[in-house]
Amino acid sequence: MTREDLIAFLDREFPQIHEGGQTYFLEEIGPLSARMRMEYRDRHLRPGGTISGPSMMTLADLALYAAILAHIGPVALAVTTNLSFNFLRKPEPRALIGECRLLKLGKRLAVGEVSIFSEGRAGVVCHATGTYSIPER
Amino acid sequence: MTREDLIAFLDREFPQIHEGGQTYFLEEIGPLSARMRMEYRDRHLRPGGTISGPSMMTLADLALYAAILAHIGPVALAVTTNLSFNFLRKPEPRALIGECRLLKLGKRLAVGEVSIFSEGRAGVVCHATGTYSIPER
Amino acid sequence: MTREDLIAFLDREFPQIHEGGQTYFLEEIGPLSARMRMEYRDRHLRPGGTISGPSMMTLADLALYAAILAHIGPVALAVTTNLSFNFLRKPEPRALIGECRLLKLGKRLAVGEVSIFSEGRAGVVCHATGTYSIPER
Amino acid sequence: MTREDLIAFLDREFPQIHEGGQTYFLEEIGPLSARMRMEYRDRHLRPGGTISGPSMMTLADLALYAAILAHIGPVALAVTTNLSFNFLRKPEPRALIGECRLLKLGKRLAVGEVSIFSEGRAGVVCHATGTYSIPER
Numbered sequence: 001m002t003r004e005d006l007i008a009f010l011d012r013e014f015p016q017i018h019e020g021g022q023t024y025f026l027e028e029i030g031p032l033s034a035r036m037r038m039e040y041r042d043r044h045l046r047p048g049g050t051i052s053g054p055s056m057m058t059l060a061d062l063a064l065y066a067a068i069l070a071h072i073g074p075v076a077l078a079v080t081t082n083l084s085f086n087f088l089r090k091p092e093p094r095a096l097i098g099e100c101r102l103l104k105l106g107k108r109l110a111v112g113e114v115s116i117f118s119e120g121r122a123g124v125v126c127h128a129t130g131t132y133s134i135p136e137r
Numbered sequence: 138m139t140r141e142d143l144i145a146f147l148d149r150e151f152p153q154i155h156e157g158g159q160t161y162f163l164e165e166i167g168p169l170s171a172r173m174r175m176e177y178r179d180r181h182l183r184p185g186g187t188i189s190g191p192s193m194m195t196l197a198d199l200a201l202y203a204a205i206l207a208h209i210g211p212v213a214l215a216v217t218t219n220l221s222f223n224f225l226r227k228p229e230p231r232a233l234i235g236e237c238r239l240l241k242l243g244k245r246l247a248v249g250e251v252s253i254f255s256e257g258r259a260g261v262v263c264h265a266t267g268t269y270s271i272p273e274r
Numbered sequence: 275m276t277r278e279d280l281i282a283f284l285d286r287e288f289p290q291i292h293e294g295g296q297t298y299f300l301e302e303i304g305p306l307s308a309r310m311r312m313e314y315r316d317r318h319l320r321p322g323g324t325i326s327g328p329s330m331m332t333l334a335d336l337a338l339y340a341a342i343l344a345h346i347g348p349v350a351l352a353v354t355t356n357l358s359f360n361f362l363r364k365p366e367p368r369a370l371i372g373e374c375r376l377l378k379l380g381k382r383l384a385v386g387e388v389s390i391f392s393e394g395r396a397g398v399v400c401h402a403t404g405t406y407s408i409p410e411r
Numbered sequence: 412m413t414r415e416d417l418i419a420f421l422d423r424e425f426p427q428i429h430e431g432g433q434t435y436f437l438e439e440i441g442p443l444s445a446r447m448r449m450e451y452r453d454r455h456l457r458p459g460g461t462i463s464g465p466s467m468m469t470l471a472d473l474a475l476y477a478a479i480l481a482h483i484g485p486v487a488l489a490v491t492t493n494l495s496f497n498f499l500r501k502p503e504p505r506a507l508i509g510e511c512r513l514l515k516l517g518k519r520l521a522v523g524e525v526s527i528f529s530e531g532r533a534g535v536v537c538h539a540t541g542t543y544s545i546p547e548r
Contacts, residue, residue, distance in 0.1 A: 054191035328465035
C-alpha cells in the first residue's frame, strides 16, 4: 500500500482517531518503516504541560500499524497483542514524531519499535515496542 | 491516604481524566492494592465495539498510581517510567475493572501489575505491569 | 499431560537444563498454573551471593512452558516470542519458587505470568510475563 | 572508562561470566553505545542447535551494563531493574553480536536497547530493552 492508500484506509477504518480534529498524520512510509506525526491539542496535555501517555500510545500503535499494513495490505483485523513503553523524558508541548522500524514481519507475528521525539529536538522522549498478530490470509 | 483523600487528590491534580464526563472511579484501596472501575462512552470505543487500548492504559496507570499514593502520600510528581501491556481478549462494551497489586514499593521505585476484566466476566482482557520513579522525600 | 508426563517430556527434550546436575524441578501442575522449584549451585550465583538473572529466566520460561504443555500436549515446538522481567529484590542464596499463572491460552498464542519467590520468604524477587506462539495442530 | 578499563573491570567483578572459557567479548565502546560479541559453546545450545535465551539475556545485559559504566564509571552496584526480550528468529549456531544504544542516561535511571544479530547475517534475532537503577554518587 502506498502512503495515500494507507491514509485513506486509516481514515475510513479508524475515524475516531480524528475525533475533535485530526492530530495524527502519516508522514512517510519506507521499507519496514513509517513516520507518524502528532500535533497536540489541550486535550492531550497533562498537568505541567506534558503530553499524555495515552496520546503517545496511540501514536506508537498507529505508526506500527501503518508500517505493517504497508507490507501486508489492508488487513483491518491485525491485532495488537503487546505494547511496552519506556517513558524517558517529559514531552514538552510540541508536536511529536514517531519513527517506527519493523524488526520482524512474519506470517503470524509482526514486531517493531518506535522512537518518539519532540519535533525539532534530539533525545527520545518515549520508546515503544509492539507485537501484532496477523490473521491468516 | 484514605480512598476519599485519594479521590479528592486525583480530581484536583488530574481533572483532565474526567473531561467529557467522569468515567474512572476509584472503588477500593487495600494493602498494596487498588481497584479502579471504568465506565465507557462512545469516545472509548474502537471499530467492532471494543474498548480502546489508550482507555485501558489510563485505567491501569490510574490504578497503579492510586495504590502507590495510598502508601507514600500525595506525591504528585511520582513518574511513570515503564508500562507494558498484554492484550488478551477484545473487551466488549462493558465497564472495565482494573485490579492492581503492588509487587514492590521501594524508596526510589515502585512496581505493580494490573489485571483488567470486563465487569461481571471472568478472563483477563488486558494485563499490565508498570514501574514508577518516586522522588526523594 | 500429567506432572509425570511433563517431567519425562522436559527431561527428554531439554536435557541441557540438567547439565551439571538437576536443579529445576516441576513441583505442581494445576488448571492454567504450574509451580517450578530451582535449587541453586555456585554456578548460579553472582557477586554478592545473589542468584543470576539468566537462572531466573530459565525458571520462568520452564514454568510457563510446562503450564502450556499441560493443556495442549507435547508440542515441542511452542516458541517463546516475548519475555519481560521486573527484578524487584536481590534473591539471596536460597532455592527459588516460580508460581506461574496462564492469562490466556488461545489457538495461536499463550500468555502467562510468573512470580518468583525465595523459598520460605514473602515478597516477589522477580516478576515475569511471557508470550508463546503455538504451532498449528 | 575506556574499553580496556571496562574489560578489566568486568573481568574482575564478574569472573563467573567467563566460567568454562571466555565467550563474551566487549568489542567497542562509543558515545552512548557498545558492541558485545558472544562466541557459542555446546553449553549455550538448545535442541535444534539454536542459541539459548539465557545466553542472549547475558549478552544484552552485559552490553547495556558496559555502555552505562563507560559513562558513569565503575559503579559495580548499578542494578538491572527491567529486561524485556522479543525473540524474532531462531539464532543459528554462529557467534552473536549485541549492538547496544542508550536511550537515556539520567541521574537515577538508565534505559537502553540492544539488537542481537548472528554474525555476518542481517535480521535481528532478538531485541531487548533494559532499565538500570544508578546508585547515588
